[in-house]
Amino acid sequence: MTATRGVNSSSQQQPRLYVAFELGWSEWKLAFSPGGGVPARLRSIRARDLSGLAKEIAKAKQRFELPEDTPVHTCYEAGRDGFWLHRYLSSQGIDNLVVDSASIEVSRRARRAKSDRLDARKLLAQLVRHHGGEKRVWSVVVVPGVAEEDKRQLHREMLALKGERTEHVNRIKGLLATCGLAVEVDGQFVLRLEQLRTWDGQPVPVELQARLRREFARWQLIDEQIGELDQQRLQRIRQSPAKEMKKVRQLLQVAGVGVNSAWLFVHELFGWRRFQNRRQLGALAGLAPTPYQSGQSNHEQGISKAGNPRLRAMLVEIAWGWLRWQPGSRLSRWYHERFGKGTSRYRRVGIVALARKLLVALWR
Numbered sequence: 001m002t003a004t005r006g007v008n009s010s011s012q013q014q015p016r017l018y019v020a021f022e023l024g025w026s027e028w029k030l031a032f033s034p035g036g037g038v039p040a041r042l043r044s045i046r047a048r049d050l051s052g053l054a055k056e057i058a059k060a061k062q063r064f065e066l067p068e069d070t071p072v073h074t075c076y077e078a079g080r081d082g083f084w085l086h087r088y089l090s091s092q093g094i095d096n097l098v099v100d101s102a103s104i105e106v107s108r109r110a111r112r113a114k115s116d117r118l119d120a121r122k123l124l125a126q127l128v129r130h131h132g133g134e135k136r137v138w139s140v141v142v143v144p145g146v147a148e149e150d151k152r153q154l155h156r157e158m159l160a161l162k163g164e165r166t167e168h169v170n171r172i173k174g175l176l177a178t179c180g181l182a183v184e185v186d187g188q189f190v191l192r193l194e195q196l197r198t199w200d201g202q203p204v205p206v207e208l209q210a211r212l213r214r215e216f217a218r219w220q221l222i223d224e225q226i227g228e229l230d231q232q233r234l235q236r237i238r239q240s241p242a243k244e245m246k247k248v249r250q251l252l253q254v255a256g257v258g259v260n261s262a263w264l265f266v267h268e269l270f271g272w273r274r275f276q277n278r279r280q281l282g283a284l285a286g287l288a289p290t291p292y293q294s295g296q297s298n299h300e301q302g303i304s305k306a307g308n309p310r311l312r313a314m315l316v317e318i319a320w321g322w323l324r325w326q327p328g329s330r331l332s333r334w335y336h337e338r339f340g341k342g343t344s345r346y347r348r349v350g351i352v353a354l355a356r357k358l359l360v361a362l363w364r
Contacts, residue, residue: 015066018131019057020124021076021085022116023047031120032060035128040121050088075127077101078141086143097127102306103139148272151244155263158229159310161222168219172212179204189216233263244271251362256325261314265362268311278360286312287356303352312355319355331357 015034022029025047032041041060045052061070074089075097089096104126106112130137144152169185176183179198183189193212196204204212237248237259244266251262275281282288286307291300305312323332331354339350 015070016131017057017061017064017066017070017072018124018127019060019072019074020120020127021074022120022123023076023079023081023085024116025080028053029116029120030056031124032056032064033124033128034064034066035132038064040124042117042120054092071095073097073127073131075099075123075130077104077123083143083149087146097130098141098143099123100139100141100306105138142273144272148267151271152267154229154233155260155267156310158226158233161226161229165219165222165226168215168222172215172219175208175212175215176204179208185216185219187220233259237263247271254362256318256322261318264310264314268308270363275363278363281360281363282356284308284311285315285356285359287315287352287359315355315359316351319351319358322354322358331361 018033018035020031022031028045028047028049030043030045030053032043033039041063043056043060045056057072058068060066061068072094073096074094076085076099078098078100083098086096086098104123126137172185172189173182176196179196181196181198181204183192183196190213193204193209193216198204203209236242237245237252247266247270248262251257251265252259257265269284273284275284279288283304284307286303286305286309288304288306289300290302290304292298322329323335326332334357335350335354339347339353342350
């Protein structure tokens with residue numbers, strides 16, 4: 001208690017309580033400290049036990065002899081739990097940060113000790129450093145509003161369904177390949193399946209046909225759901241007076257930008273985020289450069305790929321389409337002058353650079 005009193009006496013002007021969360025599925029690890037080098041107080045509670053969390057915060061204030069109205073600063077890593085905990089903490093008057101997991105400092109040892117307790121301690125130490133004035137401790141996630149987050153469900157579900165549909169198509173083709181057959185998967189697949197013959201003139205085996213029909217039924221269900229989502233999206237674009245729909249319609253006027261890309265750009269990027277400069281924009285898309293310099297070694301490692309993967313993939317796709325649909329634009333001329341005469345690998349590197357420039361141009 002002597003060390004605790006010493007810290008409180010030196011920080012009477014503005015005492016604070018720092019709390020770091022290590023979120024598990026069944027249990028949460030909590031690390032408490034008033035800062036000033038005081039060892040962390042570690043506690044465990046049941047996951048999502050908000051009443052237990054409030055009790056532990058009150059106990060920590062008593063343990064560190066802090067007033068009841070002491071400001072509380074918390075943090076946790078962005079992950080499966082999303083942003084609901086951030087919204088709850090904010091509603092309780094607690095200053096919370098959602099931290100990008102990839103930006104947290106880790107030891108470079110080949111083998112390092114790792115546990116939830118160690119992670120909580122590490123996160124707590126970085127939280128104290130952050131509030132102590134260090135600006136590059138980590139990257140903080142911008143939390144969307146409930147409405148903005150909910151509007152991202154449609155296109156994210158559609159992307160997931162398209163991936164599942166591709167898996168079913170590949171599985172059907174792979175099963176038929178074991179019989180030496182190659183067939184396109186569409187609405188007439190079942191009719192063609194009955195007419196298929198293997199190398200010796202025999203029909204596809206009975207059990208394999210049954211499995212293929214079940215696999216095709218799952219493909220049909222997903223294909224119908226994708227069609228329904230697509231119709232909902234088109235109806236909103238045509239009829240909705242919402243501000244984000246106006247931005248989607250504005251992007252659709254640009255040659256080379258289609259419905260998928262315009263919707264994705266607005267709901268993941270332009271609809272609610274705010275950027276101070278183009279570096280922040282490029283970092284969000286994972287298109288920021290990553291230089292490496294050590295002694296005499298000095299080279300570029302390529303883009304970071306630390307941002308939004310959906311956005312980055314779409315930007316690269318749009319960049320290729322931009323060269324086709326807008327060959328006379330300033331960006332297309334820049335690409336051809338700098339990368340057009342290079343090797344195929346050099347052109348692929350150039351398309352990433354074009355994607356970043358195109359993102360900045362659309363933002364502006």
